[in-house]
Amino acid sequence: LFKYTYAVINRTAEGHLKPPPVSEAFSGSGFNIVILQLLVFVLMGALVTAAAMLGGSILMMLAIAFVVLGLPASIMVLAMERSVGAAVNPLNLAVLISRIGTPYFLLYGYLILLTLASGAAQDFAVTHFPLWVAQPLAGFLNSTFTLILFHMLGYLLFQYQEELGFASDIQDDDDLAGRQHRDRSSRLDADLDMNIKDGNYDRAQAILKDALKKDRNDPRRLEQLYLLLTARNDVSELYRYHPRLMAWLAGRNDGDALNELIRSLQTLEPNFQVDDAELALSCATALYHRQHFKPALRLLQDFHKRFPDSAQLAPAYLLAAQVLANGLQQWEKASAFVTYVQKRCHGHPAHQHIDVWLEQVNNREPLKGPKASFEIAE
Template identity: 65%
Template sequence: MRHDCHYHPGEPAKWHCGECQMHYCSRCMPDANHRRQHALCPQCNRVMRYLGAATEAVPFWNRIGAFFRYPFHTDPMLVIAICTLVPLLITGNIVGLIVSLVLVLALLKYTYAVIRHTAEGHMKPPPLAVAFTGSGFDIVILQLLVFILMGALVGAAGMLGGPVLMLVMLALVVLALPASVMVLAMEHSVAAAVNPLNLAVLISRIGSRYFLLYGYLILLSVASGAAQEFAFNHFAPHLANILAGFLNSTFTLMLFHMLGYLLFQYQEELGFASDHQDQEKPGESQGRDRTRRFDADIDMNLKDGNYDRVESMLKESLKREPANACRLQQLHSLLTARDDRQELYRYHPRLLAMLADSNDGDTMAGLLATIESIQPGFKPDDPELTLRCAKVLYNRGQFKPALKLLQDFHKRFPGSECLPHAYLTMAQALANGLGQWEKATAFLSFVKKRCANHPLHEQIDVYLQQARNREPLKGPRASFNVE
């Protein structure tokens, strides 16, 4: 059953808190450990139940193309090539027979590993070593025992009830065979794989989709048989054997991958949880980003209407990191939305510096107007900050706010090194922005008179000439000539 996140409707939930009865998605739980399936509820701090990726898994009928591509990855292709070609290269003696038998076991072991690997959330095939190393070869013997028991069951039905009952039992066994294979791959138990109750529960929990899967499996089997028959009818026997072995192995891997994906898709109904393992980078679970947890807490508190709580969280964070641009931006947005002008005034030095760093002149003009409403005639106390803000406002076309900031700059900050650049910016705002060439000329003349020792002094004549000609004040042109 699909559950949506409480805070992000439309996002599939991956965690559920039984105490709060809340569902959370990955965005709400950036610090959760998906590999260990462990997370604490942000509300009550209790351990939550992991729902896995079933809620966001694509239905298997929409992944038909991926199923057909699955055997053509490097590892499964190597397994198929080894198990198909090696027996043909060995002469028909006892050694060749033993090698062929071992390779058949390896191929079958790999196909059953595909089911479990896919059910655990790995959409990429298992590595080549899985087929030839380690334990797991017993799965083939277990599957043979399952077939023997199912055959015995069909035979017993024929002996007790005649051909009709035998046909009915055979139909039921064939119908339950995919479910039996899935149970055996996951539990490695013959008793579980032939238990009618287990198989009935599995089929009932998957529902009508099981029969849709069954139809796909029949089509795959028919396609595999037709392709092999075509190979034997149109190619030489030696080449036909190679093609038939390749096709049989390929279609088997497709079939088993599809069975594993069905388990992955209906994991919640079947009582386990797994996630897309191939998407997480190694070591990611050890390097959780605390800032993402903080952002998630802010997001949830905002949606719950806990604005005071969010404000206090941001202020505490800014005590630890006074220049954190992200937190300053969040605080500015919150205070602006709440129209908290006193707090905006209190934090204005850091907010203005943040907006200057991001060249956000339009937002800066709005902040200055808000502060002006409670502090008429407001101007920053820092000459460098004042000049930075004025330049940002000028570059964004906010000429009048820029002129307000720079007004009486020489009186407020006498002897400041920023004075020439401040009045040059003022002259540019007057001339280029408002077309007031006479006032711009007056400020440029003031800089020429008062700042004779400043490096900018040498360029003032060029600006003055541009002002007399009523040209945009852009200063001297760049030159790459070397004397």
């Protein structure tokens, strides 16, 4: 476990957020770190014992406080330098703590909470389960919390690598790629700005369309294209890009803009409908929350005919019921949609709560579905 935790702290300190393969814990090399860590613990224990012998309980408590405060720093120093002397040198620990500053003490407090949580979880396991279950479960919990602790320490090293005087392997490449991406993005923005100021709207539109060929769902470019096409009232291009634009607006929960976009599309196609079940539901949800009830219902119209095999049928018709009941006060129609879900959507998870919906609609109460319950079944 200690061997793997040090593999975790080193990997995280290099900027990798995915854990190393478990096989590293069982490989033949690298076990010296375990011996070094045990030596650190022995020396720290010796320090506390010597303090107790020389100065009594008060000096012993001060030594314990210093050891506990410096333990995370000691682990980080040992991970970086692989030296017991460096890991127990008070000067090294003080320098590391001072360079990190206040965040070290915040992390220290969080680690104390983490340790208490680990102890509470293990105590719960020992208290409530048979011994043959409790022992491996407590060991698993202890190992999990230990890995979390070392991962956090590794991330602190990665975050403060400049202050601590080292550079992660991945950082330079990431910075270079990030700078290149920002440079390209800045140049594109400058090109767009220049063409729009000069009135070259066709050129600006072509730039955005080309950018969206490289990244279909870039939210910044979708926003710029939407604003440009709306300002130009270019309904044909809005229609061409409407699936991506509607998905972007629904992701922002911008029901007002969705309503305006749908109105524009209806000037080109009066019977406009969305051809994707998930997109229709997400757009209808955004419209409902902005109180555009009739456009929301229009997107959900004949949902069972347009998408007969869709897993979104039950949530779509329950949303339609909410629109009718909560928005338009049409309780009979709302009841019809809830009843349809009751009869036709037996396999959907929402079906188990359908009685709550029916009770609400029959009592002409706002349709909110079931309340959350935190009761544990006996």
